[in-house]
Amino acid sequence: MKVAIVGGGTMGRAVVQSMLRKRLAGKQDIIVSDVSAQSRDYLSKKYGIPVTADNSQAVIGADAVVLAVKPQELVAVMKQIAGQLKSQLVMSIAAGISLESLCRHLDYRLVVRAMPNTPAQVGKGMTAWTSTGELSGPQHEMARSILAAMGAEQYFADEKYIDMATAVSGSGPAYVFLFIESLIDAGVHIGLPRSVASKLVIETIVGSAEVMKKMAVHPAELKNMVTSPGGTTAEALLNLEMGGFRSLIINAVTAAYQKAKALDSK
Numbered sequence: 001m002k003v004a005i006v007g008g009g010t011m012g013r014a015v016v017q018s019m020l021r022k023r024l025a026g027k028q029d030i031i032v033s034d035v036s037a038q039s040r041d042y043l044s045k046k047y048g049i050p051v052t053a054d055n056s057q058a059v060i061g062a063d064a065v066v067l068a069v070k071p072q073e074l075v076a077v078m079k080q081i082a083g084q085l086k087s088q089l090v091m092s093i094a095a096g097i098s099l100e101s102l103c104r105h106l107d108y109r110l111v112v113r114a115m116p117n118t119p120a121q122v123g124k125g126m127t128a129w130t131s132t133g134e135l136s137g138p139q140h141e142m143a144r145s146i147l148a149a150m151g152a153e154q155y156f157a158d159e160k161y162i163d164m165a166t167a168v169s170g171s172g173p174a175y176v177f178l179f180i181e182s183l184i185d186a187g188v189h190i191g192l193p194r195s196v197a198s199k200l201v202i203e204t205i206v207g208s209a210e211v212m213k214k215m216a217v218h219p220a221e222l223k224n225m226v227t228s229p230g231g232t233t234a235e236a237l238l239n240l241e242m243g244g245f246r247s248l249i250i251n252a253v254t255a256a257y258q259k260a261k262a263l264d265s266k
């Protein structure tokens with residue numbers, strides 16, 4: 001598969017790495033186009049892939065084009081590449097830019113809208129995606145394989161779910177990092193050395209997520225297993241509930257969802 005990636009920042013690099021790691025494409029089958037000379041140098045040295053500053057040239061001859069620039073750069077980029085689109089699959093990973101908007105600016109309909117997250121950098125991402133109905137079966141599978149190389153993927157026929165996924169899994173790593181940071185700070189507060197608190201917390205988060213994944217049990221049941229009557233965990237949970245932990249998370253995600261919808265309508 002020949003892939004052109006416009007934008008070689010955090011997410012563009014995640015696409016490059018995962019495609020090479022999963023052998024979906026060889027080094028010479030991937031080209032990255034980026035305005036930043038520093039970024040181009042880095043990508044060419046680190047991965048040995050061709051790089052260019054010319055977005056429109058980059059997409060010629062590609063099977064798939066991944067648009068990985070910031071949403072505010074996207075319209076300009078779409079104008080540059082629109083004339084070169086013949087049969088390529090175009091995948092945007094920009095937050096808050098609807099399929100309708102992508103198709104209008106590109107004047108083209110073989111388009112996928114995807115919302116990955118940053119754990120894609122280590123092949124553990126979660127991507128929600130949708131597409132126009134015009135993709136061929138093989139193009140749909142090509143899109144799925146590019147996204148699956150970065151971790152898990154979930155296709156939605158109805159685009160409205162992408163804004164919801166943006167609020168849950170797109171922004172989700174930031175919520176988890178904040179929780180991790182808070183738990184480490186709490187450990188330090190009660191006297192643990194920071195490096196030890198950090199190890200305890202990371203392994204606890206990874207272990208808990210693994211248990212959740214393997215046992216397929218409701219989280220409330222898993223929580224109950226840790227909570228002895230009158231014990232330490234019950235004491236901590238009471239304080240979290242008194243502080244409105246659950247409703248705070250629900251309110252935060254709802255606010256992120258409203259923001260995603262507002263971006264989408266622009």
Ligand SMILES: NC(=O)c1ccc[n+]([C@@H]2O[C@H](COP(=O)([O-])OP(=O)(O)OC[C@H]3O[C@@H](n4cnc5c(N)ncnc54)[C@H](OP(=O)(O)O)[C@@H]3O)[C@@H](O)[C@H]2O)c1
Binds near residue numbers: 034
């Ligand atoms: N980071 C996340 O958590 C996340 C999650 C899901 C989706 N996304 C989406 O992924 C996209 C990329 O995000 P990112 O975090 O990877 O951004 P980023 O690190 O800023 O990378 C974007 C890259 O594109 C370059 N660029 C800017 N304008 C360009 C142009 N006209 N032509 C070609 N290259 C250009 C930038 O160069 P300069 O640095 O010189 O401007 C930069 O190297 C965004 O649309 C974002 O919404 C991000």
